[in-house]
Amino acid sequence: MYSESFEYFRPRTLAEAAKLLKKHKGSRLLAGGHSLLPAMKFRLATAKALVDLGAIAGLSGIKVKGKTLEIGATTTHAEIAASPLVKKSCAILSEAASQIGDIQVRNRGTIGGSIAHADPAADLPTVLVALGATVVAKGPKGVRKIRAENFFVDLFTTALKAGEIVTSVVVPSYRKGTGGAYFKHPHPASRYAVIGVAVLVQMEAGKVSLSRIVVGGASPTPVAVDSPEDIAGAISDPLSDTYASGEFRVHLATVLAQRALATAADRA
Numbered sequence: 587m588y589s590e591s592f593e594y595f596r597p598r599t600l601a602e603a604a605k606l607l608k609k610h611k612g613s614r615l616l617a618g619g620h621s622l623l624p625a626m627k628f629r630l631a632t633a634k635a636l637v638d639l640g641a642i643a644g645l646s647g648i649k650v651k652g653k654t655l656e657i658g659a660t661t662t663h664a665e666i667a668a669s670p671l672v673k674k675s676c677a678i679l680s681e682a683a684s685q686i687g688d689i690q691v692r693n694r695g696t697i698g699g700s701i702a703h704a705d706p707a708a709d710l711p712t713v714l715v716a717l718g719a720t721v722v723a724k725g726p727k728g729v730r731k732i733r734a735e736n737f738f739v740d741l742f743t744t745a746l747k748a749g750e751i752v753t754s755v756v757v758p759s760y761r762k763g764t765g766g767a768y769f770k771h772p773h774p775a776s777r778y779a780v781i782g783v784a785v786l787v788q789m790e791a792g793k794v795s796l797s798r799i800v801v802g803g804a805s806p807t808p809v810a811v812d813s814p815e816d817i818a819g820a821i822s823d824p825l826s827d828t829y830a831s832g833e834f835r836v837h838l839a840t841v842l843a844q845r846a847l848a849t850a851a852d853r854a
């Protein structure tokens with residue numbers, strides 16, 4: 587299966603990438619290519635030109651910045667899964683990244699590509715909303731910081747504006763006494779999340795309290811709820827397909843949330 591013909595550019599700087607996007611009408615950014623290229627081959631997406639972010643220095647890597655981690659947009663899922671910094675500061679992010687697809691997908695796919703694609707069955711959006719992450723994007727009007735909960739707007743739709751490039755994702759580190767868990771029911775063929783649930787709890791003075799439960803895969807964007815029992819009420823019109831009905835998705839989300847909550851409390 588072949589896509590339509592397109593031009594290909596591999597800029598060395600962000601400024602050059604921005605120029606190419608502006609100059610070539612109908613161009614798109616290319617990161618790992620694991621969502622865009624299949625969509626182009628199926629003719630579900632078209633691009634007159636691809637602007638590959640892979641050679642831009644400084645767009646990849648994981649750095650400590652105060653009480654946060656700054657993760658470059660082209661950092662791969664495999665790098666996030668293996669990072670001791672991520673495991674120490676916000677372990678559910680590496681727990682989720684390690685469950686994405688298979689090793690080939692994790693070696694090519696990037697955090698920036700995953701969130702910009704905004705697939706409801708993706709793992710990272712759910713976890714980034716739970717962690718209270720911020721997406722940093724650079725566009726023609728300068729740099730914008732967008733909270734993850736406002737970034738995912740609808741099915742395959744984000745708050746990014748034309749010409750904006752995600753440069754990094756800033757993730758707050760766990761506070762002392764935070765415990766977390768990410769549980770997922772993977773699709774048996776693709777490993778995408780039919781349902782993914784991220785939970786964070788806080789241990790204070792020997793007592794565990796719930797910080798956040800976020801459910802992915804049941805609705806167009808991740809949904810935050812107060813308890814596993816609230817999921818059915820909060821997701822009244824769940825996504826449904828031949829593999830999993832809406833009712834089954836809500837049931838899975840409720841059960842996975844209860845299990846994740848117990849595990850997060852153990853880890854706190």
Ligand code: FAD
Pocket residue numbers: 614615616617618619620621622623624639659660663685686687688691694695696697698699700702703705707708709710750751752753776777778779
């Ligand atoms: P690309 O495909 O290159 O780009 C995707 C979109 O994002 C394009 O529209 C592109 O223009 C845009 N884009 C890319 N980078 C930026 C940027 N920096 N700024 C703005 N826009 C940008 N995902 C999961 O979460 N869980 C899974 O279990 C899972 N399983 C998979 C199994 C298979 C077989 C495959 C092929 C994919 C799977 N994926 C899964 C998706 C995978 O995680 C991809 O990494 C992700 O969907 C897209 O990331 P990418 O870097 O490949 O982006």
